[in-house]
Structures are given as C-alpha cells and as structure tokens.
Amino acid sequence: MSDPLIKRLRNPPVSHAIVVLVSAVIAFTANIYCIIIGVTTVSPHLFYIPIILAAFFFPRRGIFTAVEISSVYFLIVAVFRGSDYGTIISAAAQCVVFIVIAAIMSYLSNRINDRETALRHAKEEWERTFDAVPDLIALIDTHHRIFRVNRAMAESLGLSPHEVIGKRCYEIVHRTHAPPAFCPHALLLKDGMEHSSEIHEDHLGGDFMVTSSPLRNANGRLIGSVHVARDITVRKLAEEALREKTEELDRFFSVNLDLLCIADTDGNFHHINAAWESTLGYNHEELMAYRLLDLVHPDDLQKTLDAVAGLAERKEVTSVVNRYRCRDDSYRWIEWRMYPYGNLIYAAARDITDRIQAELAFVQANKKLNILSSITRHDILNKITALYAYLDLTRDMCTNPAQRKHIDKQIGTVEALQRQIEFTRYYQDIGVKAPEWQDIATVFSKAVSQIPLEGVTVRVDGGGYQIYADPLIEKVFYNLVENSLRHGGRVTSIQLATQKTAAGLLIIYRDNGNGIPVESKENLFQRGYGSHTGFGLFLSREILAITDILITENGEPGKGARFEIIIPHGGYRKVDHGVRVS
Template sequence: MKRSRSINSPIRILILDDGSIIKKDEEASIPDRIFSFTTCKNREEALKILAEKEFDAIISEIKTPSYDGLTLLKKIRAENIKIPVIFFTENKNPEILAEAINSGASGYYIKRSPHQEITEEILEKVIESAGKTRYTESNISLISAVLDAVPGGIIASDTITKKFVFANEAICRTLGYSRDEILRLSLADIHPAWDMERVSGLFMDMTSGKADFAREVPVQRKDGTIFYADIRGSEIELNGRKTAIALFSDVTERTEAEKALDRKKEELDTSEEKIIQQLHQLSDAQEMFRESEGQFKHVIENIPISLSIVTLEGDVVYANPKAHELFGLNPDGSNYRGGAPVVWKEPSGRKLWLDGIRKNGVISGLQADFTTFSGEEKTLLLSGMKINYKNQPCVLSVHQDITDRILAEKALKETTDAFRTYIDNSYDAVLIHDTEGRIVDVNKKMLAMYGVTYEEALNHTIRDYSAPNKNMDDVRKIWRDVMAGNNRIFFWQARRPHDGSLFNVEVFLTRIELDNRTFVLANVRDITERKKAEKALYLANRKLKLLSSVTRHDILNQIMVFFGNLEFAIEDCTDENITEYLRKMKKAVMSIQHQIEFTKEYDDLGSKAPVWFSPGSLTFKDTNGIIPVKNEILDVEIFADPMIDLAFNNLYDNAVRHAEGATGIRITGRPDNEDYIIIFEDDGCGILDEMKEKIFERNVGKNTGLGLFLIREILSITGITIRENGNLKEGARFEMRLPKGVWRMRGDSHS
C-alpha cells in the first residue's frame, strides 16, 4: 500500500473490534487531530476496507469468538501489505505471541484485565511504529531521489542482517533485478559462493571503518554472469539503524574502451528522460529536505559520492566531504568563493554546462577536464540540475572521477593497436575467447581460413567450427585445463560453416590477461597440406619397406646359395692355401648375412609417429642372468620413436658384448632444470677417452658397427641426445638428455 500524506496529518487506524478494544465514548475522547479511526467486526470486512482505503496501522485482538486477528495478519502479509499490525490482547501464551511476531506483527500489548479499555497513552505507544514508518518513508523518498540521479551503482544494506534496504536505478540495471527483487536479497545473493569468505571480510572492514575501498570484487548478476567492480563503501546511521552504503564501479568496461564509451553514450541517451524525471523529483523533494534535513545531511556527507551546490556565479555554497577530497577544497570554505570557475580547465566547458542548466534545468553525462586546487589533473563525468537553495538559484552537481578509466582506455588503445597489428600479421588464424567460451575477436587469417565475415565469426561457436563427429566433451576438458593455467596443443578436424567442408588443424591454446581480464587465445594452423605430405611419405615408406624386404630376401637367398657352395668347395679342396682363402670368403659372407639380418630390425625406423613410452616398463631380451639390470625409473614417460625399446635393448647388448668384468647394469634418472637426464651405466671396464665419440659413428665396433650409431639415430628423432661420459676401469656411462616437451611425469598429460 503506497502512502503519500503529510507527516502532520492524523494517523489513520483500522481497528478490528467486536467491542472489546475501544468504546464509542472512548473513541470520542481521543483528539481527531492525532488519530482517525475506522472499525470493522471480522476479517472479511477488514480486507474489503483495506482494498478501498489507506491506513497507517491496524489494531486487533489476536483471537476472539468473532474473528481471528492472526489469520488476518498472515493474509495481508501474503499480499505484501506492509501496514504495521499491533495486537492489544489478553492472550499470554508465549508460543502464540512468538508466532504473531514471526508472522510480521509490529508488536503486542497485554491487557491488565479482560475489560481493560484502550487509553490515549496506550494508543500513542501502540501506533508509534506507524508514525515512524511514515517519517522513514519521507526520508527514504528524498534520499532515493538523490541517489537515483547518480550514474554509478549504489546499494545499501543492514549491517547486522546484510539484507538490502535500498538500491538505485543504476545498480538495478547492472545486476538485472528490479528494485523490489533486490530488496528481497542479501549480500550473499549478488556475490559468487567461491568468493563469499573474502567478500564478508571486506564488508566487515568497511562497516568497521578499517577500509573504504575494495578493488575488483566479483559480482554476480541475476542471469548468473560475473563482472568485476571496484567498491567504495562506508557505514551510516539511518533511522536509528546502522546501514552500510556502497558505490559499485564496473571495471570490466576498461577492457574495450571504445565499445564501453559507445555503450555509455547509448545508456545516457536512452536514460536521459529518466534522469530528468529523477532530478525533477529531487527538486520536488526540497520541501521534504527541510523536514528531515539533519538525517539527509548525515546521509549525503557519508555516501561515497562527490556532491556540491554552486551558485550560477560560481560560488560554492555546499560541498560534501567527497567533493572536498576530489577538488582539494579547504575544510574551512576559504576557497569556496569563486571556486567553481577556477577548477574548470576549459572555460568553454563551464559555459556549455551552464547553458545546458539554464536551458533545460538539468544536464547529465557531461565529460570535462579539471585542475583541482591541489594541482591534480582530473577528468570527471557530471550530472546536475538547477535548484533553489537558500533563496538563490544554484546548481546541484554530482561528480564521478573517471580519470583512471580515461588513462586506462588510452593505454588499452595503444596496447590493443599493437596487439591487433600482431594478430593481423600472424601466419596462423587467431581466435580470442572470453572465459565463457564466446568468441570476442579474430584476425584476418581466421576469416580467410574459415570463409566467414568478421560479424559471422563472432556469432558462431566452437561447435560451428568443428566437424560433426567431434566430441565437445573433449573440448570442455581441454578448456578447463587451459583455464587452470596449462597451455595445450592438440589436433582437430575443423569445419567451414558455409559449405561444411572439413580440414585438419593444429590448435595451440593459452590463457592471456588483457587489462585485468582473462581471455583464451587460440592459434589455429591449417595442416591439410602437411597431412597430405605425411600420407604420401607413409605410402612411400611402405613401398620402400616392401622393396627392401623383397631385396633383402633375394640377397639372403643368394648368400645361402653362395654359402653352401663355399662349404662344398672347402670340403673338396686339397690345397691348404686355397682352403684358407675359401674360409676367409666364408667369414665375409657370414658377416654380410649378419648385417643384412641386423638392418631388418631397423626397417621401421622413423616410419611411425612418436609415442609416449615408460622406461619403467622396459624388458631386455636374452638376458639369461648374464648381467642383472636394476631399473630405478618408475615415474617418468618419454616421447620417442616406437623403436625406443630396441634402442635400450641394444645398449644392454652392447654391455654384454663389451663390458668385460661387469656385474650389473643400473638405469636412473633426474630432472635437470627443464630437461631430464637418463643414465644407463655398467660397472665393467669402461671406454677409452679417444673412443667416447667414435663409438657412435657408423662401422665402428667389433660386431656390425651399427648398434650405437642407430641408437643415436632413434633418439634424435624427438631431439634426445646421447653421449658416453664414464671413467675408464669404472664402467661405461651413457647419458641421455631429454629436452622440455619430450618428457613428463607419469599421469601428467599437461606437460
């Protein structure tokens, strides 16, 4: 029920009475300048009267044979009627009295006897809350008019319950709630749960006076989206209750300065009519200002907003503490006279301001530069209206300091221009996403790669750019990984939205920070041609492998024939000299046969993609207990050619053949800065210094001369190096160095 009466008019009381509360002669004895009574006998009659008339309070018995006052209370509260309800009752049951208070009763008074009649003294105490309610509403009406004229978001809450008691238009728009909805909320409803512990601490600091400013506090809108705000707040006393009042400044606007300015201009254009209406309401409230000037001044001087009243000639007649702080005004008012024109940096700006005030009575959203009395350069956003203050025409002004935002916008534009130059000249397609996965920017390469316009690119989603058979759960897992701070590289099948054509891409995702906001940058490289080349190389390798296999088979067949004939020739030859030559030929043929069979094992070298391999799972062929192996690498994986297992086996075979006196082999590993070192060592005779590098050359060694040479080749495919650095007579020591990116701890897929 809305009230609009003067606080000096009689207090209107609806009495639900069956004759036990007030008598006719008693009603006549109470002055009508103070009270105006309407009586009814049951709940239905009361509801009908409430629908037709306005009242300041209701007095009722809790329950009589004729009616149930408690049921009436619950009914009017359910219909959001906020009239104070006071029970004048002989019921002393504490449970019933508690139920009345919990149901929304303003209070109760116990009759001394069943026939006690209400007196003027009791009546004045009973309806005291009604008078307070009206007085409060007049104050809040005035304060609301002032705060609704402020472009920044303002919200006030009870310091004990943390429930909101006021919200201006700006904070309603920002959060997406109506004012009535916000007044049903509390502090925990507009901040994400994961930050409530910190937010509660900030609230306590501000209400206790320990702090008045908090940076980048996460705020949650009605639709669940998050934005970050700088909050300036303090504690005031409103109607005898401690109240926290806070000004919210949305700092997410800094990220896109030019768009933010355009949006601001649009908001100012669309809301100008509302601002004018609100400022007129403020003018109408001047009469009420005098009635509650003490409380109004207390609120104005404690809100975190700069506000001043200046004559048209430029004399400051009032400035609240925030205005003193902003402009460098002296507390004693010594620089009030003629102070306004002095701080304007451009006289033409002040002329434009005054012309707008004189012509329209109000002006809002004017940006101007100032030089304060302390010499600081500031840029302010101004709103004002013409008022009559102390019998002279003045301008009531609200000032918002946007200096930091302007500087941030300038710096951001410079950074953005440089960043734009970089991404537009990138070889790869670049897509920038916000934390929700929405595409907010792309470069020219992306438009060409996917065949879309810039506007289309921003309207599409990741799914639109992916092949239909791709599982988007994989993308979500990768996304969470990147948001946790891990860079990810992966292969993906992409799709062009217009024609549906598919192509292969390599994607690099990383998290970046731009002007205190988090984004995800995607570098996308078209690897279609590379895939074709890999496929062609794979087919060529298969053909070469087939040719090699056939050739090797034919050569081995011919060697077997040659070897058999040599055997016959040695048996039949009677000349010892010729027989010795034949034996040497046999040995050479056996060596050729062994080398050809040895190369068969390395037929697949480099023909397959590298894989992750765990040295802890190594098995060694034909050990037969010759030299025991102690493998201490259990928690590391390496990225290498699939033949890496054969490489380790050849190291073992090399020790068996050449490590004279060896009793054991040990495999260990350790990180070395960003690299990882694997040590394969024995306790045999060791290797001469002059042979440490030569043993890796082709055709060096007592067997085929290819073993260590091919081991180095296998490792080098993924950038792994190997060297021998043991000491003679202490054993051979092979050190393999794995660079960053080709090793990881087991189970860590992010490395």
C-alpha cells in the same frame, strides 16, 4: 527572536552582568521608595526585568539570582511594613512567582542554548565535510556568480575561498567572457533540470565530470545550482591506454595467421579473427552463427569432447587435433589450444592440413621404400646365400692351403656382409613414426625380455618418468644389453637408474663386465666401429638425437660399462612406477 539576535544578546557576558545588576538596583530603589510612600502593588513587577535577564543570560544561575532578589525584597517589605500582614503575604507570594518565572526562563534559555549548540556543531560538521570532499564544489546563482565554494575548488583555482566569492564562474574557470556552450549550469538555467558533461579544462589541469543540480529556495523558486566537478583525469588516461591497447590487440588479432577466437562456455563465438574466413571459406556472419564444435568432423567429435573435458575444471587444453568442415564441405585438419577464464574460452587454432598431408605422404613414401628395401634385402640375401654356397663348395674342392686361406677370408667377408644387411631390417623405421611419450621402465623391460639372461640380475629404476623419444628407443636399450652380454665378458648384473640434474634427466645404464677400453671410447659411436656390425651404437645415438637426447660412455675399464643418457628439460615428465627386479 532570530538566532543571530540571540547570539548577539548572549555576548559578551560582562556587559550582561552589568545590565542585570543595574536593572536590579533600579528595581530595589523603586520598590523601597514605593514602600515608603505606601505603594506596594505595581512596583514589585520591576523585579521581573533583572530576574528574566539573569535567567536568560545565565540560565544556570537564574533560579539562584531569583532567590537572592526575592529574599532581599521580602526582607525590605518585612522591615518597612512588618505590621501589615496582608503586604507580607503578598510579598511572599510575589517571591514565589519570581522563582517560578526564573525557573521557566532558565529552562527555556537552556533549551535555546542546546539548540544553538546543536546547530553550531551541525554547521561546523557540514563545513568540514564540505571542505573535505575532494570534488570541486561551488554554489552558483542565476547570474553565474559564485556564492560558496569548498576548499578543493578554491585551491584548484589558486585562490582562497573568500577571493572566489562573487566572481562569475566562467571568468575564473574557463577564462572567458561568456558561458561556454557546453556549460551545464547554463543549460540548467534554461530548463531547471540537472545536467552533466565531461569537460577538459586546461586551467584546472585535467578532465572533469561536471554535474549541475538545481538549487531552490523554500518556495521552490530556482536560485542557482550546486556545481560539482569530479576529476576523471586518471580514469580518462586509463581509458585511453586501454583503447590503445585494445586497438593494438585487435590489430594483432586481425593479422594473425592462426585461427583465434573467444567463446563462452556454451561454445557460442564472441569474437573471431579474419583467419577463420580465409581458412574455412565462411563469411563472418555465418561463422558467428555456429558454435565452437558445430563444424567438427563427426568422427572426431567424441575425441574432441574427451580432450576438452578439462575446460570444465578450468584447465588449459593443448594439442587437440580434429577436422573442421569448410564452406565447400571439405575438411581441414586443425590443431587447438584452449584456455578457460571466467565464463569465456580463449582458443587458438592452427591449420595443419599441409603438414598432415605431408606426413601422410612421407609415411606412404617410407612404406614404399621399406617394401623396396625388404625386396632388395631379400634378393641380396638370396644372392649372398648362393655365393656363400659356391664359396663353401669351392673351398671343399680346393687342396691348395694358400688358396683355401683366401677363400676363408672371402667367406668371412660374405658373412659380415650378410649380418650388416640383416641388421638394417631392425633399424629401417628410424624417424618414420613420430616421437611419443614412453615409460622408461616399461620400454627397458620390454627390450630385456627379448634377450636370454640366464645368471644375470637386472634392476630397473625408471624413477616414475616418461620420456619423449622415437619409438625405436627400445632398440637402443636392446643394443646396450646385447653389447654387455656380447662384449662384457662374464656379466652378472645390469642396472638402469634415473637422476635429475641441472642439465635434465639422467638415465644411467651400467653393468659389471669388463668395461670399454680407453682407446675405444673416442670412436665408440662412430659408424662401422666395433667387432660385430659396427652400427649398433651409431644408430642408437642417431635414434636418441631425433628428440635431442645425448648419450655418452664414462665407465672405468675393468669395472664395467657405464652409459649416460641425458634427456633435456621438457623431454621428460613424472608418472608413478616403482623399481623392477628380474
């Protein structure tokens, strides 16, 4: 018995009860008649009909119905044939058979019910899953007609699933009169194999990955395909955006004047730009055969390895300078910056050969100028010494007080000139050497150590900072301390402290001397102003200005001098040092 037939037979229950009741009435009527006329062998079999029907239609009451029918039948036999013990025994056995048959039938009916329930649940679950899948799914026969679709497919077509059934797929999807050449279903019908294709379909509003898989019957004969379309519009847009971005980066990569590269952690190049070829003279294939450090000058290799050791700890490496070999065996000076990410190293390098050569030429020129300056200064000082001697001799020979007074002024002028020329010896190297990181406390202590400080307490709190400044910053501190001792009167305390502010790092220098008069503050850093050489604070300001450091004085007269040196952001960094007292 097929499942649809069983399902039809089980519904509706009212008609089933009527059928059981009518068949039971007929069976009882026939049995009563047969008992009366003396026929008791065949007629009891009529009870199988209501008992089997009751057990089938109502499996949970099948046994009870059989017991009820059996009881009534046995009473009828007992009333009409009570004296015939053989008939009574036969009727009792027949009742037992009725109950057993009802039990068996109820059991089988329950099994059928359970199977139908499981099948119904499985079907409902499959249908829910089928409709819940976001992909567009259709079952298509060999004539391109759709015989099943899920909800997503129907909604994408703007139709109900019922309206889609029976229509040809290419008519409602592609709006054509024949399958397109790329149709995976048409290709499947030719060779029986699964086919996939990326398709842009305006009527569905996007791009889709379409896959048609063979659908076969129980005999293995091809009856159609399972047609699945997955919306890949977002992925295609992302791929297009990525492609455009990649092309944009490639264009930037190719036109950049710096040497850009991507290498793995073993140093093998993955990608380099054209600047490598134009700078070093190798072609692309030759460069790709080298590793990142293969072309480094042997004398620079170890320092390069030491500098890039941080890459192993996933740290950025900056300001690595080495010489790189060109195709003609010459070398170019290269400055590197490297950043590790995953198993790759991203590096940018700049050819600084011209800058290095200019710096070397500048150093050589300064050396020559310093030599010339030293020779000139030596010769001038010799002449000044001789002039000083002649003036001193003239003064001793002169007896006229007025003339001696003029000679004293000339001697004072010569002495001032001598001091200024000697002063230039200390500041002739301003800007000659490159700025460098210097520890505040260390540099200040070194400057102080060159000056006699009997009776003066010096307290240095560098805050654990280093500053980026010209190497002559030591002269700045030296000049501040010398001015305190020279012009501050009775100075017994000198302090240096640091403080972070919104403008940067503030270095505060102070003493407990006389301070600086208000009228002198405005011209304090002007060239030639002061009672000694007039160049000390002027040159101090110029030395600091090389790295954009500012210096001001804001002490109160009578309470000591107070100089504030402002280090801009990026021009200082933290190290570990304590407070020093001497």
